[in-house]
Amino acid sequence: MNMATTVLNQSFKNAISPRxxxxxxxxxxERVIEFxxxxxxxxxxxTTLSIVAVLLYESLSxxxxxxxxxxxxxxxxxxxxxxxxxxxxxxxxxxxxTSAVALAVAIPIGTITAIYLSEFASHKTRETVxxxxxxxxxxxxxxxxxxxxxxxxxxxxxxxxxxxxxxxxSAGIVMGIMIVPYIASVAEDAMRxxxxxxxxxxxxxxxxxxxxxxxxxxxxxxxxxxxxxxLGISRAVGETMVVAVAAGQQPIVSFNPMESAATITxxxxxxxxxxxxHGSIGYQSIFAAGLVLMAMTLCFNILGHVIRxxxxxxx
Amino acid sequence: MTPDTPHAPAQASVLxxxxxxxxxxxxxxxxxxxxxxxxxxxxMLALMTLMTLFIDLIxxxxxxxxxxxxxxxxSRRAEHAGLLSAWVGSxxxxxxxxxxxxxxxxxxxxxxxxxxxxxxxxxxxxxxVTNLAGVPSIVYGLLALGLFVYILDLGQSILTAGLTLxxxxxxxxxxxxxxxxxxxxxxxxxxxxxxxxxxxQVVHDHVLKYSYGGIxxxxxxxxxxxxxxxxxxxxxxxxTFIAFLPPSPITDVAPFINFEWLSSGFTVLPIQxxxxxxRPDQAFHINAAATGAIIIVVTLLMxxxxxxxxxxxxxxxxx
Numbered sequence: 001m002n003m004a005t006t007v008l009n010q011s012f013k014n015a016i017s018p019r020x021x022x023x024x025x026x027x028x029x030e031r032v033i034e035f036x037x038x039x040x041x042x043x044x045x046x047t048t049l050s051i052v053a054v055l056l057y058e059s060l061s062x063x064x065x066x067x068x069x070x071x072x073x074x075x076x077x078x079x080x081x082x083x084x085x086x087x088x089x090x091x092x093x094x095x096x097x098t099s100a101v102a103l104a105v106a107i108p109i110g111t112i113t114a115i116y117l118s119e120f121a122s123h124k125t126r127e128t129v130x131x132x133x134x135x136x137x138x139x140x141x142x143x144x145x146x147x148x149x150x151x152x153x154x155x156x157x158x159x160x161x162x163x164x165x166x167x168x169x170s171a172g173i174v175m176g177i178m179i180v181p182y183i184a185s186v187a188e189d190a191m192r193x194x195x196x197x198x199x200x201x202x203x204x205x206x207x208x209x210x211x212x213x214x215x216x217x218x219x220x221x222x223x224x225x226x227x228x229x230x231l232g233i234s235r236a237v238g239e240t241m242v243v244a245v246a247a248g249q250q251p252i253v254s255f256n257p258m259e260s261a262a263t264i265t266x267x268x269x270x271x272x273x274x275x276x277x278h279g280s281i282g283y284q285s286i287f288a289a290g291l292v293l294m295a296m297t298l299c300f301n302i303l304g305h306v307i308r309x310x311x312x313x314x315x
Numbered sequence: 316m317t318p319d320t321p322h323a324p325a326q327a328s329v330l331x332x333x334x335x336x337x338x339x340x341x342x343x344x345x346x347x348x349x350x351x352x353x354x355x356x357x358x359m360l361a362l363m364t365l366m367t368l369f370i371d372l373i374x375x376x377x378x379x380x381x382x383x384x385x386x387x388x389x390s391r392r393a394e395h396a397g398l399l400s401a402w403v404g405s406x407x408x409x410x411x412x413x414x415x416x417x418x419x420x421x422x423x424x425x426x427x428x429x430x431x432x433x434x435x436x437x438x439x440x441x442x443x444v445t446n447l448a449g450v451p452s453i454v455y456g457l458l459a460l461g462l463f464v465y466i467l468d469l470g471q472s473i474l475t476a477g478l479t480l481x482x483x484x485x486x487x488x489x490x491x492x493x494x495x496x497x498x499x500x501x502x503x504x505x506x507x508x509x510x511x512x513x514x515x516q517v518v519h520d521h522v523l524k525y526s527y528g529g530i531x532x533x534x535x536x537x538x539x540x541x542x543x544x545x546x547x548x549x550x551x552x553x554x555t556f557i558a559f560l561p562p563s564p565i566t567d568v569a570p571f572i573n574f575e576w577l578s579s580g581f582t583v584l585p586i587q588x589x590x591x592x593x594r595p596d597q598a599f600h601i602n603a604a605a606t607g608a609i610i611i612v613v614t615l616l617m618x619x620x621x622x623x624x625x626x627x628x629x630x631x632x633x634x
Contacts, residue, residue, distance in 0.1 A: 026513055033515045034430055040422030041431070044443045044489065047482050051454060054461035109357050116354025129358055131622045136365050138536070138618035140543025142585045143368065143607045146592055150600060151371050177364050184361075210347045231449070238451025240546035241585075245592055265453050265546070272456070272550045278465055286550075290457040294450070301449040 055294060058287030065281055071288070077251035077267070079285040080274075086285065088292055090251035094168065094261035095296075098243055099236035101172025101257050102179060106232055109176075110183030111225065117184065118191035119213040133181035141178070145245030148174035153246065166248030166260040175242050183232045190224020190308075191217050227308035234300035238293060240265040264293045369611060376604030384605060389587065396602055398609070401587035404473070405542060407561060408583055411477020412484065412541045417534055419481070420488025421523075424530075427489070428496040429518050448486035455483045456550025464551060471552045473561060474577040479547050484537035491533020495526035528628040532621045539617035543610055545585035584610050
């Protein structure tokens with residue numbers, strides 16, 4: 001830089017009033033802050049991308065050893081045995097069975113709770129019950145696992161003497177109770193979004209509360225209610241600790257809830273506890289299982305959100 | 316009734332009809348009554364479960380409620396096993412989680428609500444946050460195992476666990492930040508701009524200050540979730556039997572703070588509970604119950620505080 005430019009710059013700097021100079025600094029500061037905030041927002045995208053990348057990367061190494069056809073058709077899952085089989089079916093069947101039991105519990109109770117809270121309960125009851133439901137959502141899942149294994153299973157064994165100590169029934173029921181508040185609160189939101197005028201119209205025709213709830217409000221809110229069910233399924237499929245504690249570890253293809261069977265999540269926990277060497281086929285297998293789990297929950301989540309969006313646009 | 320029927324029989328049939336209608340109304344009212352009973356029962360079920368769960372844990376675990384349970388390391392003998400390493404581990408992991416999730420979540424929420432332009436890019440981030448909230452926690456564990464433990468080589472440490480749980484509760488913090496920011500009327504911002512404040516000055520001095528309570532609610536709920544979360548930490552491969560404490564974060568020589576604890580092995584309360592629960596020996600189940608009772612009390616207190624806070628804020632807001 002030569003002398004002339006320096007002098008010129010100097011004079012320019014003098015020419016800018018102090019207020020304006022401050023403004024430039026202010027603008028730069030604003031830009032920097034906006035940039036930092038944007039990076040923070042992008043961290044959410046980065047997390048998703050890294051999840052997908054890690055799962056795909058490790059699964060790809062897994063599928064170099066295991067054919068993808070075997071993975072989906074073989075009925076045995078024994079990656080840690082001498083005679084290794086890599087069929088995801090037993091884990092998927094375990095996951096689906098426990099989820100089905102959970103939904104058989106959660107859908108009726110959740111729906112009735114939602115209808116009651118939205119259509120029958122007084123304002124005061126609703127304001128007291130909703131926080132309690134929220135508290136129930138906050139109970140750590142490991143505690144529910146304890147409840148399933150040491151409280152519910154012994155009771156169920158009195159009713160069904162053949163029931164093994166680890167079984168999908170007890171895990172499924174507890175999981176169902178766990179997702180009741182979730183289904184109830186999403187479904188209730190949907191019902192409350194139904195305009196008051198529709199209820200008033202029904203009452204004006206002489207319908208009772210129950211008739212109005214069943215034939216006017218429920219059909220009007222049906223997409224939101226279905227979305228609640230689907231999000232509930234996604235919860236049940238991804239739930240880990242209850243099934244890891246109470247459902248058992250044997251990967252078998254069975255849809256009988258009275259049996260003991262491993263789910264996808266329970267398998268991942270089992271392997272992680274065993275401390276497998278990094279890079280071994282057993283290590284890679286949990287990522288392949290995780291990929292299947294992720295795909296299942298993602299499908300349900302997207303479906304649920306699409307259905308829920310639809311009813312929002314309706315009114 | 317047809318129009319050409321004589322007068323008297325018509326009246327009789329109306330009366331008969333009236334009886335039928337009355338019977339129908341009675342029936343429908345009964346249905347109403349029956350359903351409200353069923354509804355109340357369904358509600359009670361949720362409440363009763365919570366109560367049963369809590370009472371069951373207390374009944375099973377009350378023998379272990381003494382100071383020694385908190386000051387003993389895990390042991391092979393159930394009656395001498397304690398929670399020391401677990402609660403210290405939980406506290407340290409929570410600290411890292413807080414430091415990771417809160418600044419990042421609040422910043423992301425601010426960006427999405429105040430700065431982000433309305434275009435596909437912002438939509439992408441939004442959809443992402445919604446989806447992240449639905450990802451099963453164990454998948455975060457797999458992310459941590461692949462990325463933090465092996466690729467970034469952080470090991471099975473407190474830092475890894477804190478980062479993982481931080482990412483896990485990030486959507487909760489982001490969503491609660493956005494919701495409380497959205498409740499602030501535009502007039503507040505306009506008043507700021509009118510006296511010449513820059514965007515950041517408005518955001519920092521007004522928007523952030525007013526949404527403080529709502530953000531705090533979300534942070535507490537998120538931290539309670541992180542405290543009770545076990546699946547991702549098991550997946551990282553955290554050891555379940557830890558009979559030592561991480562190096563102390565505060566030392567007596569300058570600079571008085573050290574960061575060795577970040578790379579230390581650890582265990583947390585839910586993992587310790589899982590460990591005791593999965594042993595066949597019944598004596599350890601008592602320890603598991605006591606641990607469960609402690610976890611449930613702490614998380615209920617945290618969530619209760621958050622719900623109460625939110626209620627207070629809603630009541631006090633007068634824009």
